[in-house]
Amino acid sequence: MNSIEHKAKMMRPNVMTLGALAQLTGATLKGDPNVEVTGVGTTSNAKEGDITFIADAKYRAMLEKTQATAVILTEKDIEACKTHALICQDPKLVFAKVVECLYPNQSVLPSIHESAVIGNETDIHPLSYIGPNCVIGDRVRIGANVILQAGCSIGNDTVIDENTILYPRVTIYHGCQIGKNCTIHSGVIIGSDGFGFVKNKAHWVRVPQVGGVKIGDRVEIGANTTIDRGAIEDTEIGNDVILDNLIQIGHNVKIGDSTAIAACVGIAGSTTLGKHCMVGGGTRFNGHIHIGDFVQIVGCSNVAQSISTPGAYASAITTTDIHQWKKNLLRFHRLDQLAGRVKEIEKKLKEKEGS
Numbered sequence: 001m002n003s004i005e006h007k008a009k010m011m012r013p014n015v016m017t018l019g020a021l022a023q024l025t026g027a028t029l030k031g032d033p034n035v036e037v038t039g040v041g042t043t044s045n046a047k048e049g050d051i052t053f054i055a056d057a058k059y060r061a062m063l064e065k066t067q068a069t070a071v072i073l074t075e076k077d078i079e080a081c082k083t084h085a086l087i088c089q090d091p092k093l094v095f096a097k098v099v100e101c102l103y104p105n106q107s108v109l110p111s112i113h114e115s116a117v118i119g120n121e122t123d124i125h126p127l128s129y130i131g132p133n134c135v136i137g138d139r140v141r142i143g144a145n146v147i148l149q150a151g152c153s154i155g156n157d158t159v160i161d162e163n164t165i166l167y168p169r170v171t172i173y174h175g176c177q178i179g180k181n182c183t184i185h186s187g188v189i190i191g192s193d194g195f196g197f198v199k200n201k202a203h204w205v206r207v208p209q210v211g212g213v214k215i216g217d218r219v220e221i222g223a224n225t226t227i228d229r230g231a232i233e234d235t236e237i238g239n240d241v242i243l244d245n246l247i248q249i250g251h252n253v254k255i256g257d258s259t260a261i262a263a264c265v266g267i268a269g270s271t272t273l274g275k276h277c278m279v280g281g282g283t284r285f286n287g288h289i290h291i292g293d294f295v296q297i298v299g300c301s302n303v304a305q306s307i308s309t310p311g312a313y314a315s316a317i318t319t320t321d322i323h324q325w326k327k328n329l330l331r332f333h334r335l336d337q338l339a340g341r342v343k344e345i346e347k348k349l350k351e352k353e354g355s
Contacts (some may be wrong), residue, residue: 003107031084194251
């Protein structure tokens with residue numbers, strides 16, 4: 001029986017020649033193609049057998065001191081390199097490809113663990129893996145080469161498409177759709193109720209959340225991120241989206257293709273993010289706003305209004321010493337008073353000019 005490739009990397013690397021790595025990555029080789037590469041390392045801590053990379057000119061001086069057997073770099077840095085090299089236009093990208101080659105994915109045999117609980121009328125592809133203590137609801141469909149690690153819970157009528165992996169203790173509620181080639185890390189919750197309530201005198205009344213969640217293809221979701229189900233329509237995550245750990249995505253949010261969001265971001269309900277956006281960690285989005293395509297938000301920003309023009313935006317105040325911060329805070333609370341004084345001065349100046 002063929003095994004299913006596991007997206008978790010082996011801890012022990014393969015041994016490969018530099019020539020083979022050059023061929024697999026499309027980089028140009030400088031040095032001995034028969035030199036063996038046995039691992040990866042940082043420029044400062046790499047040892048013999050390791051390969052490292054230089055992607056910024058400010059680290060060029062480290063080339064003379066590195067103990068790495070080979071370095072991935074650009075043509076402009078090659079003169080400073082005293083060892084074997086792979087020359088390319090994008091060292092970070094080639095380094096990522098090298099890591100893929102040296103550290104192959106783990107694999108598991110297709111099977112359903114005896115401790116798993118399987119619902120009625122399920123359609124589980126025979127080339128899938130259901131790990132220990134997983135719970136699969138009724139009418140769930142699971143595609144080929146899907147891996148559910150220990151303790152995952154899948155609600156009724158949910159669909160998980162082929163080549164997707166769920167790490168331990170992922171929870172997907174009922175009526176959700178997960179695309180192909182997705183990676184969902186431990187603790188993720190998809191399809192929990194959105195924060196929908198109506199005040200009835202002294203009591204809060206829950207608004208039933210009857211939408212679902214649709215996740216596109218090749219999406220990566222970091223540990224302990226929560227994606228709420230839609231109130232009426234679905235919450236939607238596009239193709240090739242990458243989400244870091246500890247992100248809160250409210251109900252009816254829509255995130256466009258190829259958008260990247262760093263950790264601890266909160267997106268309130270019914271907000272739309274366009275395609276190819278980049279959001280820094282700790283940023284907060286108000287609800288019911290629209291962010292266009294190709295927008296970059298600096299970390300810890302507070303996005304209170306829609307943004308339609310592509311470009312970089314920021315609102316956060318950087319750290320300063322406590323004494324300066326206190327002065328700035330006092331001045332901030334006097335802004336209205338100062339504005340009134342400026343108006344009064346402008347008024348007097350106009351009167352003086354008119355006399």
